[in-house]
Amino acid sequence: GQNIDQPTEMTATEGAIVQINCTYQTSGFNGLFWYQQHAGEAPTFLSYNVLDGLEEKGRFSSFLSRSKGYSYLLLKELQMKDSASYLCASKNAGNMLTFGGGTRLMVKP
């Protein structure tokens, strides 16, 4: 089975850094994804980790520890447009993606 936990809501200030944590328990773990979703819109891909370590992509970075079943998404230089839900999703060996409940991030001026 698969079980994914992430905080429900977070608030941060424009220009700051925020870290969104995700823990997972996935049978046949085969990768960890982060997606951004604005209300009423489709999730859009942010990052993919399958090996331990940090993947950096512009203002966004994602970290994975397979032994701890833990990942985080780091957002730097926050902008107002970063206000959205951030979905942690794990993929199993069968390529099935299971989403966590999402973290609603509110960026304040």
Place this chain on the structure above:
Amino acid sequence: AAGVIQSPRHLIKEKRETATLKCYPIPRHDTVYWYQQGPGQDPQFLISFYEKMQSDKGSIPDRFSAQQFSDYHSELNMSSLELGDSALYFCASSLTAGEHNEKLFFGSGTQLSVL
């Protein structure tokens, strides 16, 4: 670049009616996924197809069925609709071949409202 196309964008049905949602994956993508997302909830996996064969099944009710056609487009058929079926239905596609398990690309979704 071509994206995943879903139709219709919005659909309003009454209880006990049927609905058909369509999904056209990104060209050359071989896997299609269907997700259901209720208000304020995370996307829930329904079903997936790889090379036109069902590959995984999630929390899809028996009232729903889906298939992938020879041109790789997929349809989600929903019968005996219930109020609780009101949700945003996303289709996603990916290219699974090779060593890299590619990321899923999502369509804009079909908003189904059951009255």
